[in-house]
Amino acid sequence: MIPKLDYFAPTTLGEALNLLSSISNSRILAGGTDVLTGFHQGSSRFKDVPALIDINRIEEITGIVETDDSLIIGAAANFTSIINNAAAVKYFPSFVAASATVGSVQIRNRATIGGNFVNNAPCADGVPSLLVYDAVIKISSSTATREMPLGEFLIRPYKTQLMPNEIVTHVILKKYPESYKGSFYKLGRRRGVAISRIALALLGEVKDNIITDIRVATGAITPIGKRVPEVEAFLLNKKVEDATLREAASVLGQHILDATGVRWSTPYKLPVAQHVCYSELSNLFSKEA
Ligand SMILES: Cc1cc2nc3c(=O)[nH]c(=O)nc-3n(C[C@H](O)[C@H](O)[C@H](O)COP(=O)(O)OP(=O)(O)OC[C@H]3O[C@@H](n4cnc5c(N)ncnc54)[C@H](O)[C@@H]3O)c2cc1C
Secondary structure, eight states, X not given: OOXXXXXXXXXXXXXXXXXXXXXXXXXXXXXXXXXXXXXXTTOGGGTTOOEEEXXXXXXXXXXXXXXXXXXXXXXXXXXXXXXXXXXXXXXOHHHHHHHTTSSOHHHHHHOBHHHHHHHTXXXXXXXXXXXXXXXXXXXXXXXXXXXEEHHHHEEETTXXXXXXXXXXXXXXXEOOOTTXXXXXXXXXXXXXXXXXXXXXXXXXXXXXXXXXXXXXXXXSSSSSOEEOHHHHHHHTTOBOOHHHHHHHHHHHHHHHHHHXXXXXXXXXXHHHHHHHHHHHHHHHHXXXX
């Protein structure tokens, strides 16, 4: 049930930040797709919230701006606006592909990218592809602004470095040369409106059949979306060969086991995750040929 609480809809960031710092335990409301379900489920994370501060009317954090070398996405941009943004499609296709897998059309019309990674569920589909693009986020309070890599911001499931008086305002993505290719794969229990059970994002570059850069990030199979440095280090500067890609998938399997231990789902998830890794790497590098 949604408790009785105050609701504010500021139109400037300054106003929102002042409200947030003056009302103790107040929360930001973006798309509300996690907040409202949290209330309905009686989640302890949304207990005793006296007020919601809706950020949807703040233009400076809902838009998407392309600059010469970057794409600056307002944290309150919803997934539909990301999918429909020409620069996002051109420069960050695997992030757009990931955005298109979130929920349904109705959910994507509400759900925001900022809400996705601030909530930091293990299955947050926006996270792995932002991690491979080395996304940096911008955070403001009424007294200061700071930037940090998304990977540092995410601590553990449903926990980030966000302070109670702060709002994430932007996601900054640096453009990569066209030689970089990316992919995003999501496996759920059904094809649509499904929570990820396994998610994998890749971004890589190959020159003369040598892997000159590779980024790998998981979602859902690890406690939170994370880069996998072991697989990246294993593949870097190697030739693109079938045996190498298979071995990289084994390295990923070991990483998952180290992160989660053996669970009831391991006999299914582990071989499937390894196969996904192998086949996504094969597809990615065949794009390079
Ligand atoms: C039916 C359904 C299907 C779904 N399917 C998927 C799916 O397939 N994949 C997936 O990843 N997720 C899915 N979700 C989860 C959800 O839609 C996403 O996590 C969404 O991106 C959350 O964004 P929001 O704008 O709705 O966040 P909200 O619910 O508004 O907020 C989430 C949390 O983030 C905080 N917050 C939001 N924005 C900011 C900000 N800018 N600064 C500081 N704090 C902020 C809020 O205070 C709250 O704690 C689904 C949800 C539903 C209900």
